[in-house]
Amino acid sequence: MTSPTTETAGSPRAPGTCYADAAAFRSALLDAGLLVPTAATGLYQRSGDFEDAVRAVEAWAGSLRLDAYPRRSLPPILPRADFLQTDYLRSFPDLAGIVSVFTGGDAEHRALLEDLDAGGNGSTVLEPAETVLSSAVCHSVYPTLDPAIPDEGLRLEASGFAFRHEPSLDPVRMQSFRMLEHVCVGTPAQAEAHRDVWLPRMAEGLGSLGLDVRIEAANDPFFGRVGRMLAANQQQASLKHELVVDIHDEKPTAIGSTNYHEDHFSVLFDLTTPDGNLAHSGCAAFGLERIALALLSRHGLEPGHWPTEVRRELG
Ligand code: AMP
Numbered sequence: 001m002t003s004p005t006t007e008t009a010g011s012p013r014a015p016g017t018c019y020a021d022a023a024a025f026r027s028a029l030l031d032a033g034l035l036v037p038t039a040a041t042g043l044y045q046r047s048g049d050f051e052d053a054v055r056a057v058e059a060w061a062g063s064l065r066l067d068a069y070p071r072r073s074l075p076p077i078l079p080r081a082d083f084l085q086t087d088y089l090r091s092f093p094d095l096a097g098i099v100s101v102f103t104g105g106d107a108e109h110r111a112l113l114e115d116l117d118a119g120g121n122g123s124t125v126l127e128p129a130e131t132v133l134s135s136a137v138c139h140s141v142y143p144t145l146d147p148a149i150p151d152e153g154l155r156l157e158a159s160g161f162a163f164r165h166e167p168s169l170d171p172v173r174m175q176s177f178r179m180l181e182h183v184c185v186g187t188p189a190q191a192e193a194h195r196d197v198w199l200p201r202m203a204e205g206l207g208s209l210g211l212d213v214r215i216e217a218a219n220d221p222f223f224g225r226v227g228r229m230l231a232a233n234q235q236q237a238s239l240k241h242e243l244v245v246d247i248h249d250e251k252p253t254a255i256g257s258t259n260y261h262e263d264h265f266s267v268l269f270d271l272t273t274p275d276g277n278l279a280h281s282g283c284a285a286f287g288l289e290r291i292a293l294a295l296l297s298r299h300g301l302e303p304g305h306w307p308t309e310v311r312r313e314l315g
């Protein structure tokens, strides 16, 4: 694949081409003012055009729903106790984000000021809050469900922010991003059917936006030596698939995924089907910024000039 030349960096690229590397794509996005970098690597403010594109992608991803099931918009934080129960911190300690708060009185305030005056960051005085940053949108949903899952299974759409501590200069790897997920909790057959329906549906939908997506068997980045085993098991059991595109030539980028959790969340939150068995769950997740970035890479850095079919598809 070839990269757009400097002169044409903001233009739509020819089919089969993409940016040479992450740095070239990042420079193009920053030069166009679509993303505004901050002092933290991988944390960006978004221009109005970028935000409009993300919101259009969000509405589009929701519109692919099969039934009129409920929609939920989630805050970027969740109760710490729920988070600990999901095992995210055990499996991905390197990605998680914990919130600290001040709960002291005058004496602690004095200590805080002394710490800050001495160049500290307050961590000697601050305490873990009862909330933490959300890492994956659907994880916040399971603890809030009525554990009695109905006969026909439960489906809902959830969208919101995710935080992952993976600072990177690759603009597709952000610390704060959004996802929209179509979630299913039901019998194993219902949860598997959800995956089997959504995987081709996502590929087809993303294809209709002019993106050349491939479906790949995948695994989550479980931490450490034990994590390598968990990742291999996940691959072997075909529990995760990713929808992958070439945004830049450095490596392919996942812009969506389907995840089949078996009874992982049901064991933790007692989710039970009417036959008395533990429910199974699964989700189809659209990475909203990454889809917007794939569109910017594919169709050019000016959303107003994207092909008419793409703009019509995005509503
Ligand atoms: P995952 O739960 O890892 O499958 O994430 C769901 C989707 O979120 C992925 O398919 C990506 O499109 C998106 N995503 C994951 N990590 C990031 C990140 N660091 N920055 C932007 N988008 C991400």
Ligand code: ZN
Pocket (backbone or CB within 6 Å): 136, 137, 138, 139, 181, 259, 282, 283, 284, 285
């Ligand atoms: Zn999910």
